[in-house]
Amino acid sequence: MSQLPVEQELATLREQLENWNYQYYVLDDPSVPDAEYDRAMRRLTELETAHPQLLRPDSPSQRVGAEPLAGFTQVRHELPMLSLDNAFSAEELGDFNRRVLERLKLPPDTELEYACEPKLDGIAVSLLYRDGVLERGATRGDGTTGEDITHNVRTIQSVPLRLRGSGYPALLEVRGEIYLPKAGFEALNARAREQGEKTFVNPRNAAAGTLRQLDARLTAQRPLQMCCYSVGLYEGGDLPVRQSDILDLLHEWGLRINPESEVVQGFAACDAYYQRLAERRDSLPYDIDGIVYKVNDLALQQRLGFVSRAPRWAIARKFPAQEEMTRLLAVEFQVGRTGAITPVARLEPVFVGGVTVSNATLHNSDEIERLGVMVGDHVIVRRAGDVIPQVVSVVLEKRPADASAVEFPETCPVCGSAVEREADEAVLRCMGGLVCAAQQKAALRHFVSRKAMDIDGLGDKLIEQLVDRELLENAAGLYTLDKPTLLDLERMGDKSADKLLDALEASKSTTLERFIYALGIREVGEATARNLAQFFGSWEALAAAPEEKLLEVPDVGPVVADHLRQFFDDKAIMAVVEKLRAEGVHWDNVEVRAAEELPLQGETWVVTGTLESMGRSEAKNHLQDLGAKVAGSVSAKTTRVVAGPGAGSKLAKAEQLGVEVIDEAAFLALLAGHGVAP
Structure with a gap:
């Protein structure tokens, strides 16, 4: 040939x-x-x-790659992928419409054109096409940084590898939702049951798990779909001036859009569209959790702008949280890292919000008293935000004659130690400390977590086994684990054991603030751990500090100072710390600078909007390094505000109060002037 x-x-x-x-x-x-x-x-x-x-x-x-990836790489979105504000009623949607008209200075009876579409319950993603060829797929992540999932996106048949037709920009970023249709979800779970594997709880979880597969060949076996809803960055070409026309053009270029999308005129039509879709929700071939409304005219979108991390010209009206009635079979008590004993409702299984719920939180004794709930009651269960199951009320008319009061334990349900409830707290606590297996497990889970010692591969199941087999009592024991011990555990293979041992070795080199946070001292979070490290500079200085010295640390009050001093005075705990150091856990001491040497000492800053060069948490860390206090709201005491694109109410408040506002360029220049390189 x-x-x-x-x-x-x-x-x-x-x-x-x-x-x-x-x-x-x-x-x-x-x-x-x-x-x-x-x-x-x-x-x-x-x-x-x-x-x-x-x-x-x-x-x-x-469409399907040959070899699995070793891991995911990070992708920075050149234009942030913003979230949407929510409305939960027709009144709130009407308020949104009113605000839009007021900001556009239009009469209150104006009927604006809105583009409406179902809010798919999937994973937000970005597709980047260069000269019409798919170059990259990425998850939304935190809106600024996501993960590169190109290898998985290429397996999705509704994602064109090359755009159809012509006229598309040389660089085009398409945004949309990847989801798993109901039929595909049911087939996936049916296959899992046949093979004796764990099933997925709902289509969204299945889609999320699929997109995190390192082997695209596995992804290709699952019938994911993608539906486009907008365009992000584009260069070298023009797009229509209406949202709906952009979607039609994307469809012509080979991308899938939602067939239920409509353009309507005015608020009443928006509400009617919502009602129609709500009635058909269960019969749709995919899960939706609400309706998205966007001002259709892009010029008006530009005039409306953004507030915080959401556009002023769009809103999602969520469907009501799904509730069901079931029976409270029992109340059990779980023990957390700090000894807090939390009541958990064991329920007659009920299908709520797309999942079967058999457990729900009851929070504490005050919540149980507020609800007036008894064992045996029929209760209303809601998945708050479609995520966390909770008992919201009791159906008193269905209370059985044999209903019994919820009795809190007199001793720890795990270790039998004494329990106490402080006068100003609603929480009951186990006083067993290190002898309590539940606290050991929770403390170890915290110690190995990403923001603490970041020990990859040491999950809950492994910690359960290690503690239950009495192979591990505390964090120091992690660094004495050897390969034969690990290989004796369930579901632990040769490679997994090697990876875990490598991760343990790598974690020995850490920072003082991470180490302080990892110890799980009560009321000491990331910010407080950072302040302690910067104030004292070394572990020795911190551990020896009297309570009055601890109180000099920013954000440390009498309660936290007391917790810290109790922690340092506990000989058993200090023995564990010394054992950790003896096993090689180390860090560099922090250079301690006197408060008067810090250029922003005594100043209060606020960071708002989206920064292109860094996340707001990173900006906060830089400001704290220079001595500033970073607040979450603007007040007359605010020294300065850093405002990026999308800054809204905080920027307006700063302007109202006459607080100095700087943009990102000025902020970077200030950091550079003080020797900080972002």
């Missing part, structure tokens, strides 16, 4: 297969039987195998 006919046949096959993909996955209108598609794909693969020099990365045969 000559070279030219091969190239022509390859081009024909690729075009044909992409057309069939578009008709099947985007238009929902298949034009050929599966057998014909399979024959064409097989022929394409044969030709590309025989002529590897003609293989192209956007070929339909290249």
Whole structure:
């Protein structure tokens, strides 16, 4: 076969297969039987195998990678992927419409044009096309930084590897939602049950787990879909001036958009659209948790701008939290890291908000008293925010004659130690400390967590086994674990054991503030640990500090100072700390600078909006290093405000109070002037 006919046949096959993909996955209108598609794909693969020099990365045969990735890399969004404000009622949606009209200085009876679409319950992602070819796929992450999931995105049939037609910008970022249709979710769980594997709790979790697969071949086995809802960054071309027209154009270029999307006129039509979709919610082939409304005119969007991390021109009206009635079978008590004993409701299983709920939090004795709940009661269970199950009320008319009061334990339900409740707290605490297995496990989970010692591979199941088998009493014991001990644990293979031992070794080199935080001292979070490290500079100085010296540390009051002093005075705890250091855990001491040497000492700053060069937490850390206090709200005591794009109410408050406001460029210049390199 000559070279030219091969190239022509390859081009024909690729075009044909992409057309069939578009008709099947985007238009929902298949034009050929599966057998014909399979024959064409097989022929394409044969030709590309025989002529590897003609293989192209956007070929339909290249949707599935050959080798798994070692891990995910971070992707920084050049334009932040903002979240949406929520409305939970028609009144709140009406308030949104009123605010839009007021900001646009339009009469209150103006009926604006809104683009409406179902809010898919999936994972927000960004697709980057360069010259029409898919270059990168990334998760939303925190809005500024996500994860590179290109290898998985390429397996999704409704995501074109090359855009169709012409006229698209040279650089085009498309944003949308990746989700798992209900039918695919049911099939996935059915297969898992047949193979004796764990099932997924809902389609969103299944989609999220699928996108985090390092092996794209596994992703390809799950029928993910992508629906586009907007455009982010674009260069080298123009786009329409209406949101709905942009979506139509994306559809022409081969991307899937939601067929339920509509353009309506005015608030009343927005509410009617919501009611229609709410009635059809259960019959849709995918999960939705609300409706998204966007001002359709992009020029008006520009005028409306942003507030905080959300646009002023869009809102999501959420469906009501789904509630169900079930029976409270028992109340059990869990013991946390600090000894706090929390009541947990054991329920007759009930399907709420897409999952089967059998447990719910009761928080503490005050909450139980407020609810008036008794064992045996029928209760209303809600998944707050569609995430956390909670008991919200008791159906008193269905209370059985044999209902019994909830009795709190007189001793720790795990170790039998005495329990105490401080006068100003609603929480009951186990006083067993290190002898309590539950506290040991919780303390170890905290110690190994990402923001503490960051020991990858040491999950809850392993910690459970190590404590239950009495192989581990405290954090110091982690560094005495050896390979034979690890291999004796369930689900621990040779490679996993090696990786865990490597992670333990790597964690020995840490920072003083991380180490302080990892110890789990009561009321000492990340910020306080940082302040303690910067104030004292060394562990020795901190541990020896009297209570009055501790009170000089920013954000340390009498309660925290008392907790710290009790911690340092406990000989058993200090023995564990010394053992950790003897096993090689180390850090560099922090240079202690007198308060008067810190250039921003005594100043109060606020960071608002989105910064392009760093996250707000990083900006906060830099300011604290220079001596500033960073507040969450603007007041007359605020010294200065750093305002990035999307700054809203805090910026307005600063301007109202006459507080100095600087942009990101001025902030970076200030940091550089004090020797801080972001």
